Amino acid sequence: MTALRPERDSSPYGGEAAYGGADAFEGAGGFEAAVDRLADPLTDPLPGQPRTEQPVTAGRQEGWSEPERYARDWYPGQDRPRPQSPAQTPPRQPRHAAQAQTQQQSYEETYAPSYEEPAAVPYEQPAAVPYEDPGTAPYGQPVAPALPLDDETVALRIPDAPEKPRIGESATPAPGGRAARRKAARRHGRHGGAQEASEGLEPAEKGAEAPLSRLEARRAARARKPSAGVVVSRVIGEVFITTGVLMLLFVTYQLWWSNVRAHQQAGSAAHHLQEDWAKGKRNPGSFSPGQGFAILHIPKLDVVAPIAEGISKTKVLDRGMVGHYGEGDSKTAMPDAKSGNFGLAGHRNTHGEPFRYINRLKPGDEIVVETQDDYYVYEMTSILPVTPPSNTSVLDPIPRGSTFTKPGRYITLTTCTPEFTSKYRMIVWGKMVEDRPRSKGKPDALVG
Incomplete structure (x- = not known):
């Protein structure tokens, strides 16, 4: 049999009576006093919460003794309250005299003969209890939020901070954990996820559009249909644009393409004429309209143009050639005549423009036929800058307005002025100074 604990036999607090022994039930109200001496579980502190020392006041009104009050106020894990000496805490007077006498005797037997200061028990911090329930916490501490469990390690996992999406990636993360997102990135590439996400949203957005009713569809069709004013303005704008394009094409033709074409035709006519001369093909003294018979050279202006009979615009002038006044009232002499005026006409602008710069000629400059x-x-x-087109006297054998006063062998060049118009005429006169046979070679004006 296990021996009794020594403090139960030799306790200075009154033996078994202090722990609810048989002596504790003696006297009136002994059982009720023993029950009151039991610890109240409602006043126990929570785990980890320090217990505040309560004053030894419980049971005094009921006439409890000092050991009984000490046993009631003591809790495990706390420093025992220091018992007070009889001198410091005189017993309170109980309600009944019998209880007062009993308490006085018990107090004197316990404390008076052998009062000793109890040794201080060192305080030990209770071990921390593992926190299991995430929804609850000890009194006075904040409740920690529930953390998700990792499926692989079955341990608490701290959520990762949201990462900023890269350029070209979708801001919405792939479903699943980090491993799932990595697999999706390897499977679809860097830009695949964003593309699939955008493709997945298109059907949803299309499906969200509600179908239009028949009346709403008709109204939308009428709204899309342009009004009469809009149609007219569009037609006028298209006409203006077409007209502008045509005018631009016409100007391009007049200023550029007509010259190109006329130079080709004039060069071809001069080449054929020289071939005929080389072959010894003789031509009669009279020529038909449009037929070439001579070549005009103006060395200062670098002009070489064939001379054809007549001043027809389509057959002669527009083909880049120089026309001879040989018909009607304006008929002039040929260059081989012993006396007379050899009159020529040519374009100043467009269609080869052989007389474009005859206004630059100065007295003494050579003109060779x-x-x-x-x-x-x-x-x-001499030169006559401006004269009316009706002034045909400039083609007379002795031209009016020139410096000639007697008959001779003269040449007259006529063209339009100002440039790009045909309102007036410009006249240039010249006097023959040499008649050189081809057998003697080219004149000095062409050799140099």
């Missing part, structure tokens, strides 16, 4: 047998060399003498 080449024929099958001879070279006729003229020197420029």
Whole structure:
């Protein structure tokens, strides 16, 4: 049999009576006093909460003794309250005299003969209890939020901080954990996820659009249909644009393409004429309209143009050639005539423009007419800047307005002025200074 604990036999607090022994039930109200001496579980502190020392006041009104009050106020894990000496705490007077006498005797037997200061028991911090329930916490501490469990390690996992999406990636993370997102990134590439997400949203957005009723569809169709004013303005705008394009094409043709085409035709006519002369093909003294018979050279202006009979615009002038006044009232002499005025006409602008810069000629500049047998060399003498188109006197054998006063062998060049118009005429006169046969070679004006 286990021996009794020594403190139960030799306790200075009154033996078994202090722990609810048989002596504790003696006297009136002994059982009720023993029950009151039991510890109240409602006043126990929570785990980990320090117990505050309560004053030894419980049971005094009921007439409890000092050991009984000490046993009631003591809790495990706390420092025992220091018992007070009889001198410091005189017993309170109980209600009944019998109880007062009993308490006085018990107090004197316990404390008076052998009072000793109890040794201080060192305080030990109770072991921390593992926190299991995430929804509850000890009194006075904040409740920690529930953390998710990792499926692989079955341990608490701290949520990762949200990462900023890269350029070209979707801001919505892939479903699943970090491993699932990595697998999705390897499977679809860097930009695949964003593309699939955008493709997945398109059907949802299309499905969200409610179908239009028949009336709403008609109204939408009428709203999309342009009004009469809009149609008219569009037609006018298209007409203006077309007209502008046509005018631009016409100007391009007049200023550029007509010259290109006329130079080709004039060059071809001069080449054929020289081939005929080389072959010894003789031409009669009279020529038909449009037929070439001579070549005009203006060395200062670098002009070489064939001369054809007549001043027809379509057959002669527009083909880049120079026309001879040989018909009607304005008929002039040929260059081989012993006396007379050899009159020529040509374009100043467009269609080869052989007379474009005749206004730059100065007195003494050579003008050469080449024929099958001879070279006729003229020197420029005077110029008439402006004259009406009806002034045909400039083509007379002795031209009016020139410096000539007696008959001779003269040449007259006529063209339109100002440039790009045909309102007036410009006249240039020259006098023959040399009649050189081809057998003697080219004149000095062409050799240099």
